[in-house]
Amino acid sequence: MLAHPTLDRLTAMGLVGMARAFDELAANTEADSLTHPEWLALLLDREWGFRHDRKLSARLRFAKLRHQASPEDIDYRSARGLDRALLVKLVAGDWIGAHDNLVITGPTGVGKSWLACALGHKACRDDRSVLYQRVPKLFASLALARGDGRHERFLRKLGSVQLLILDDWGLEPLDALARHDLLEILEERYGRRSTIVTSQLPVTSWHQVIADPTYADAILDRLVHNAHRLDLDGDSMRRSKGNRPA
Numbered sequence: 310m311l312a313h314p315t316l317d318r319l320t321a322m323g324l325v326g327m328a329r330a331f332d333e334l335a336a337n338t339e340a341d342s343l344t345h346p347e348w349l350a351l352l353l354d355r356e357w358g359f360r361h362d363r364k365l366s367a368r369l370r371f372a373k374l375r376h377q378a379s380p381e382d383i384d385y386r387s388a389r390g391l392d393r394a395l396l397v398k399l400v401a402g403d404w405i406g407a408h409d410n411l412v413i414t415g416p417t418g419v420g421k422s423w424l425a426c427a428l429g430h431k432a433c434r435d436d437r438s439v440l441y442q443r444v445p446k447l448f449a450s451l452a453l454a455r456g457d458g459r460h461e462r463f464l465r466k467l468g469s470v471q472l473l474i475l476d477d478w479g480l481e482p483l484d485a486l487a488r489h490d491l492l493e494i495l496e497e498r499y500g501r502r503s504t505i506v507t508s509q510l511p512v513t514s515w516h517q518v519i520a521d522p523t524y525a526d527a528i529l530d531r532l533v534h535n536a537h538r539l540d541l542d543g544d545s546m547r548r549s550k551g552n553r554p555a
């Protein structure tokens with residue numbers, strides 16, 4: 310690497326992208342033909358790109374998405390009843406800005422979690438905070454957190470992310486503490502932040518999962534009332550992946 314006071318200063322100021330570009334340009338004789346504005350623009354582009362990538366990595370690390378999925382890889386050809394126009398709108402992300410929710414239902418393996426993660430990935434790229442949680446594990450973690458003083462902080466985190474993904478909702482009925490926690494989270498989020506819920510159960514069965522009519526009304530009112538809906542059908546993609554010849 311070049312030894313140059315400007316390089317030292319860029320590094321000391323945390324302008325890592327600029328420092329790298331400066332080093333490369335200084336070592337490249339073709340760069341001599343660049344005008345000063347072109348030179349500066351190149352340095353700025355690199356710094357911009359470096360910061361963008363670093364922020365995206367941090368967003369994705371925090372989100373802990375289950376699948377490495379991105380909107381560009383969504384398979385519209387599989388017969389899954391995907392509403393392409395709606396999906397294009399969801400990928401654009403305005404619904405997150407409007408604090409709407411999204412409910413994705415359909416049989417096992419049809420790609421609900423994958424789609425939720427693809428939308429989560431896009432939200433990270435749009436510089437939004439995202440957090441993925443599998444519902445059965447979430448309630449177990451909240452119960453644990455209650456015992457060791459982390460409960461309030463965990464609830465705050467779940468309430469404050471711009472996009473919360475609750476995957477695999479409805480696999481088992483909620484107990485009293487889970488009902489209480491879920492209502493707290495959704496009350497905090499309602500009208501302020503977006504939530505994606507994926508479930509094998511149709512929305513009409515969710516009341517029973519919550520297993521308490523008063524809580525069920527309150528929870529579903531906050532979750533489903535302003536939700537976009539993707540109802541998928543078709544065969545499990547796990548099976549078709551497994552059956553695919555090597």
Ligand SMILES: Nc1ncnc2c1ncn2[C@@H]1O[C@H](COP(=O)(O)OP(=O)(O)OP(=O)(O)O)[C@@H](O)[C@H]1O
Binds near residue numbers: 415419477508509
């Ligand atoms: N568009 C896609 N491209 C590539 N692989 C996909 C796609 N959609 C789904 N898959 C794969 O299909 C499998 C099942 O997908 P996924 O876990 O999203 O299903 P699911 O509907 O959430 O199932 P379950 O209800 O059992 O949790 C996964 O291995 C996933 O990687």
